Each structure stands twice: as C-alpha cells, then as structure tokens.
Amino acid sequence: DGGITQSPKYLFRKEGQNVTLSCEQNLNHDAMYWYRQDPGQGLRLIYYSQIVNDFQKGDIAEGYSVSREKKESFPLTVTSAQKNPTAFYLCASSSSSYNSPLHFGNGTRLTVT
Amino acid sequence: GDSVTQMEGPVTLSEEAFLTINCTYTATGYPSLFWYVQYPGEGLQLLLKATKADDKGSNKGFEATYRKETTSFHLEKGSVQVSDSAVYFCALSGGSPQGGSEKLVFGKGTKLTVNP
Numbered sequence: 001d002g003g004i005t006q007s008p009k010y011l012f013r014k015e016g017q018n019v020t021l022s023c024e025q026n027l028n029h030d031a032m033y034w035y036r037q038d039p040g041q042g043l044r045l046i047y048y049s050q051i052v053n054d055f056q057k058g059d060i061a062e063g064y065s066v067s068r069e070k071k072e073s074f075p076l077t078v079t080s081a082q083k084n085p086t087a088f089y090l091c092a093s094s095s096s097s098y099n100s101p102l103h104f105g106n107g108t109r110l111t112v113t
Numbered sequence: 114g115d116s117v118t119q120m121e122g123p124v125t126l127s128e129e130a131f132l133t134i135n136c137t138y139t140a141t142g143y144p145s146l147f148w149y150v151q152y153p154g155e156g157l158q159l160l161l162k163a164t165k166a167d168d169k170g171s172n173k174g175f176e177a178t179y180r181k182e183t184t185s186f187h188l189e190k191g192s193v194q195v196s197d198s199a200v201y202f203c204a205l206s207g208g209s210p211q212g213g214s215e216k217l218v219f220g221k222g223t224k225l226t227v228n229p
Contacts, residue, residue, distance in 0.1 A: 042220060102217060
C-alpha cells in the first residue's frame with residue numbers, strides 16, 4: 001500500500017543535541033512538507049519541497065534544516081538552535097496538481113529535556 | 114493574508130446527536146476548501162473537499178458546502194458515533210494558479226468527543 005512513513009513514533013533527546021526525523025513516501029509525489037503541531041495552535045509549516053534538490057522555508061523554519069536528495073525522502077533535522085523543540089512533527093506529501101490534498105504520515109513526537 | 118477560523122472546542126456530544134463545526138475563511142482568489150480529521154496519536158486524513166462555490170463535499174456521513182457569499186465551509190453530520198471522536202481541521206488552499214499546496218492554511222482544530 002502507498003503511504004508516508006515517519007520514524008520513529010517517539011523520540012527523546014537531551015537539550016543541545018541535533019536530531020533527525022525520517023520521512024519516506026512511496027506515493028510518487030513531487031511535493032513534501034514538514035509541519036509542527038502544538039496544542040491549541042493547529043499546524044504550522046516548517047519547510048516544504050516541490051522537487052528534488054530544492055526546498056523552501058515555511059512559516060517557522062528557524063532552528064530546523066532539511067534535505068531532499070531523493071524524491072521519496074525528506075528528512076528534518078531539529079538543531080540545537082531551535083528554542084522550543086518539543087512538539088509533534090508531521091510529514092506530508094502531495095502531487096503537483098493544482099490544489100491537490102495533502103497525505104500525512106502518523107507523526108513523530110519529539111521530547112527534548 | 115489567507116486565514117481560516119473554526120469554532121473552538123472541545124465539543125462533547127452524545128451518540129446519534131447532530132454535529133456542526135463552523136468554519137469561515139478569508140482568502141484572495143478562489144481557494145479550495147478541505148476538512149481533515151486527526152484520530153488520537155495519528156496524522157491527519159482528508160475527510161472531504163470542495164473546489165468551487167456551491168460544491169458540496171461528503172464522506173462517511175459528513176458534509177460541508179462551499180458558501181462563497183458567507184465565506185463558510187461548515188462541517189455537519191446528522192448522527193455522530195463514538196468512532197467519530199477526533200480533532201477536525203478546516204483548511205484552505207490558495208487560488209494561486211502556480212499551484213497551492215504549500216499555501217495550505219489550517220484552522221486551529223476542533224476536538225470532538227462523542228459519548229455512548
């Protein structure tokens with residue numbers, strides 16, 4: 001079955017450490033996205049990529065980095081510069097069709113102490 | 114800029130009750146409108162969508178009609194079940210002809226709890 005896989009589901013890190021969240025899709029979608037979800041704040045866009053080897057900052061990119069070396073993969077690194085990294089992170093993908101809906105992974109809950 | 118406002122929750126209903134979750138939007142151009150649902154511990158799933166004025170999206174007993182005159186896309190279901198307990202997000206995708214998924218704007222979500 002086609003879909004988006006995020007791993008791990010739960011991740012724990014010490015403050016000051018960088019951590020990379022995995023996102024893989026087999027939907028043959030061109031576009032991929034990273035969102036952050038906090039209670040009561042909905043979803044906020046961190047980064048997105050519309051094509052391999054290219055990506056753009058979203059609304060809250062500071063303290064995060066991404067790469068898009070393969071169409072299937074869009075890993076997100078949460079760096080030590082991110083002031084409040086504890087959150088639920090969601091990866092999504094979509095086709096390049098106009099206003100196509102997003103397909104989401106099941107998320108990674110990151111806790112930094 | 115584009116924005117989505119949906120009713121704040123939480124909403125608690127008894128099984129078989131009627132559900133309405135209000136959603137209004139502000140947008141330039143001609144956006145598409147979506148409702149997504151998030152079950153506990155999971156990502157979001159597309160529930161329904163409408164791409165132009167007066168379109169009605171429907172799925173799993175849920176419906177929403179794209180009302181341009183009132184800039185609304187309210188979610189309704191005639192008889193909710195315990196399994197409908199989830200968080201519901203209204204969203205819009207901008208009217209940019211260059212493609213718009215990166216401009217998907219979400220409401221803050223409404224948590225629904227249905228009791229037996």
